Amino acid sequence: MQDRPPILKLDAVSKIYRSGEFEVKALDNVSFQVNGGEIVAVMGPSGSGKTTLLTIAGALLRPSVGRVHVCGIDVSEMSEGDLASVRRTKVGFIYQSFNLLEALSALENVVIVSQNHGHDKQTADERARDLLEMFGLGHRMHALPKKLSDGEKQRVAIARALAKDPELLLADEPTANLDSKRGHEVMELLRQKAMELHKGVVVVSHDNRIRQFADRVVWLEDGRLRDDETHSV
Amino acid sequence: MLLVARKNLFAEKTRLAISIGGIALSVFLIGILLSLFRGWSERVGSFVEEVPADLWVASEGTTDFTAAASILPGALGLRLELVPEIDVVAPLIVRPMEMSHAGDDPDNTFDVHFVGYDPEVGLGGPLEVTEGKSPPGPGEIIVDEQMHRRYDVNIGDRLVRGTKSLTVVGYSKGGDFVYTQVGHVTIDTAVDFLALDPPSQRTFFVMTLENPDERESVARRLEVAIPGVEFITGEAFAAETRDRILGQILPILIVVLIVAFIVGLAVAGLTIYTATIEKSREYGILKAEGFTNSYLYRVVFEQSMVTGILGFLVGAAMTIFVGPFAQTQVPQFVVFVRWQDILGIAGATLLMSLIAAYIPVRRLANIDPVSVFKG
Numbered sequence A: 001m002q003d004r005p006p007i008l009k010l011d012a013v014s015k016i017y018r019s020g021e022f023e024v025k026a027l028d029n030v031s032f033q034v035n036g037g038e039i040v041a042v043m044g045p046s047g048s049g050k051t052t053l054l055t056i057a058g059a060l061l062r063p064s065v066g067r068v069h070v071c072g073i074d075v076s077e078m079s080e081g082d083l084a085s086v087r088r089t090k091v092g093f094i095y096q097s098f099n100l101l102e103a104l105s106a107l108e109n110v111v112i113v114s115q116n117h118g119h120d121k122q123t124a125d126e127r128a129r130d131l132l133e134m135f136g137l138g139h140r141m142h143a144l145p146k147k148l149s150d151g152e153k154q155r156v157a158i159a160r161a162l163a164k165d166p167e168l169l170l171a172d173e174p175t176a177n178l179d180s181k182r183g184h185e186v187m188e189l190l191r192q193k194a195m196e197l198h199k200g201v202v203v204v205s206h207d208n209r210i211r212q213f214a215d216r217v218v219w220l221e222d223g224r225l226r227d228d229e230t231h232s233v
Numbered sequence B: 001m002l003l004v005a006r007k008n009l010f011a012e013k014t015r016l017a018i019s020i021g022g023i024a025l026s027v028f029l030i031g032i033l034l035s036l037f038r039g040w041s042e043r044v045g046s047f048v049e050e051v052p053a054d055l056w057v058a059s060e061g062t063t064d065f066t067a068a069a070s071i072l073p074g075a076l077g078l079r080l081e082l083v084p085e086i087d088v089v090a091p092l093i094v095r096p097m098e099m100s101h102a103g104d105d106p107d108n109t110f111d112v113h114f115v116g117y118d119p120e121v122g123l124g125g126p127l128e129v130t131e132g133k134s135p136p137g138p139g140e141i142i143v144d145e146q147m148h149r150r151y152d153v154n155i156g157d158r159l160v161r162g163t164k165s166l167t168v169v170g171y172s173k174g175g176d177f178v179y180t181q182v183g184h185v186t187i188d189t190a191v192d193f194l195a196l197d198p199p200s201q202r203t204f205f206v207m208t209l210e211n212p213d214e215r216e217s218v219a220r221r222l223e224v225a226i227p228g229v230e231f232i233t234g235e236a237f238a239a240e241t242r243d244r245i246l247g248q249i250l251p252i253l254i255v256v257l258i259v260a261f262i263v264g265l266a267v268a269g270l271t272i273y274t275a276t277i278e279k280s281r282e283y284g285i286l287k288a289e290g291f292t293n294s295y296l297y298r299v300v301f302e303q304s305m306v307t308g309i310l311g312f313l314v315g316a317a318m319t320i321f322v323g324p325f326a327q328t329q330v331p332q333f334v335v336f337v338r339w340q341d342i343l344g345i346a347g348a349t350l351l352m353s354l355i356a357a358y359i360p361v362r363r364l365a366n367i368d369p370v371s372v373f374k375g
Helices: A048-055 A082-091 A106-117 A119-136 A152-162 A178-195 A208-213 B003-013 B013-050 B073-081 B143-149 B186-196 B212-225 B234-246 B249-278 B282-289 B293-329 B339-365 B369-373
Strands: A005-021 A022-035 A041-042 A065-070 A091-094 A169-170 A200-205 A216-221 A222-230 B054-058 B086-101 B108-116 B128-132 B140-144 B157-162 B166-175 B182-187 B202-211 B227-234
Touching: A005 A048, A005 A082, A005 A200, A022 A065, A022 A200, A022 A222, A041 A048, A041 A091, A041 A119, A041 A178, A041 A208, A048 A065, A048 A169, A048 A200, A048 B234, A048 B369, A082 A091, A082 A106, A091 A152, A091 A222, A106 B003, A119 A152, A152 A178, A152 B054, A152 B369, A169 A178, A178 A200, A178 A208, A200 A208, B003 B013, B003 B293, B013 B143, B013 B212, B013 B234, B013 B249, B013 B293, B013 B339, B054 B212, B073 B086, B073 B202, B086 B186, B108 B143, B108 B186, B140 B143, B143 B182, B166 B186, B166 B282, B202 B212, B234 B249, B249 B282, B249 B293, B249 B369, B282 B293, B293 B339
Parallel strands: A041 A200, A041 A216, A091 A169, A169 A200, B108 B182, B140 B166
Antiparallel strands: A005 A022, A005 A065, A216 A222, B054 B202, B054 B227, B086 B108, B086 B157, B086 B202, B128 B166, B140 B182, B157 B166
C-alpha cells in the first residue's frame, strides 16, 4: 500500500479563521496522506477540526498555510472554479444527513452527478442504474428521498458519490443518523467498494465503531493530530 | 431544460400555480388593456377614416370630428365647387346631442352623434346600411347598429329631443365612437331638427379631388386662399379625432400597464426568490459536488423562464378568449387583439422573468458549499 502514490496528501496544513481582531486556529500543522484502497478514520471530539479537515481535503476550502494535494494536484491556491472542477472529477462526498435532492428520485440523484462529471445522458443513466443495483436499490430507483429509509438514503448517497468515479471519497459522520445495524451495513459496503474500486476514503466520525472498518485512525484534537494508529480490518 | 430545474419547479405545484397565476393575471391585464385601447382606437377613428373624402373642411381651430365646434357658411360649398382641382363637395351638419325614445322618461337619454348629409352626393353619409331604408327621408334617421344593440333603438321607433322627433328607418355600420354613435339624417332634416339659424350654416364640408395624391398641396393652397378655414386630410382628421378621445386615456393606461408589469414581476420575483431560499441547502450540495455557479444560475433562470412562459400562455389565452366574450356582454368593451401586441407582451414577460431571477441568482453566488456539512 505504501508503494502507491497518495490520493490525498496534506502537508503541514493550518486553517485560521479571522473575525476582526480574533483568530481561531481550526487546524494546526496537520500532515497525513491517504492511499488508494485505504480507509482512514479521522476521529476526535466536537470542535476538534474534523469537518474543517474534511472540507480542505475535499477542495471546498483552501488552507491558510501548507499544501494540499488531491490525486497529485496541488489545490492549495486554486481558484473557486478550479476547485469546483477538482470536486467534480476527483472527490465524492458522503454526508451525515445524506443531502439528497428532495425533488429528484434516487436514480436522478445519481444521474445528475454522473452527467455533471461529463457522462452523456445514456451512459450516466446506465452507470446510475448499475450503482444502485450494486447497492441493492434496484427496486427503489424511482422513489423520492422522502419515501426511502435512512439506510437506503445513505446507500443512494454512496452511489451518488461513486457516480463520478472519484479517486477520493470523503464521508462526514456517515453513520450518525443510522441505527447500529444500518450503520454497520453502510460502513461495510463503503469499505468493500473502496477496496474493490481502489478508492481512497476518509471517514470523519466520533463513532468508535468506525474504527473496525478503518485501516488507520487519525485522532484530531484542538486542530492538531494527536496520535496515529492503525487497525487491521 | 435541466433536470433539477424541471423537477424543482414541478415538485411544488401550489407555488408553481401561484407563480403562473400571478404572471398570467398580469399578462391578462396588460393584454386586455392594450386590446381595449386598440379596439377603441380603431372604433373611434374609423368613421372619419372610412368616409371616402380626400379633404375635410372646417372652421379654423376645429380640432376633430367629435368636438365639432365648426361653423361654416353654406356659400363656402359653392365657392369650393369652382376650384378646378376639386371633384365633389358635400356639406355636413354634425352635432353631438342626447335623445330619448318617444314615450320614455325624458331623462332616460342616450348620446347620438347627429350627422346631416346630402343624400344626392352621399359623401359623409352612412358607410354601410345593414338593414332598412337608405337614404332617409324627411324626419327620418338611420342609426348605427351599435346604438340599436345598446339602447334598443329599433326601426320604426321615434327618437325625441324636446318637441321634435325622428323616425328610425335603418341601421348602419361603422359609425360607433364607443361613447356615442352616429345617426344620419338629410341636410334638410338636420336644419329643421336643430332649428339652425341661419339655415345655410354647415359644420363641415367633405371633398374628393381630381387627383387625391395632391391633397396636401391643394389643402395648403386653399388655406392661403380662404382665410379662417382649415383643410385637413382624412387621415389627419381621423388621427386628431382619435387623439381627442384617447389622448386623455393614454397616460392613465400607461400607468396601469406599468402597475400590471410590476405586479407580475413582484409575484414572479417573490416565488422564485422563496423557492431559491428554500432550496439553498440543495444548491449548496450541488456546489459541493462540483456544479459550477453558471449551472446553478441556469437552473434559476430556466425555472423563472418556464414560469414566465407558462404564465404568458395562460394570460394570452385569457386575453384572446375572455376579451371578445366580454365584448358580447358589454358593448362598450371594444377589444382588438393584435398579434403584435401579444408579441410585445411576450417580450415583457420574458423581461419580467429575467428580472425576477436576478436577485435569487445573486443569492446563489453567496451560498457556501461548506454549509452542507452542518447538521
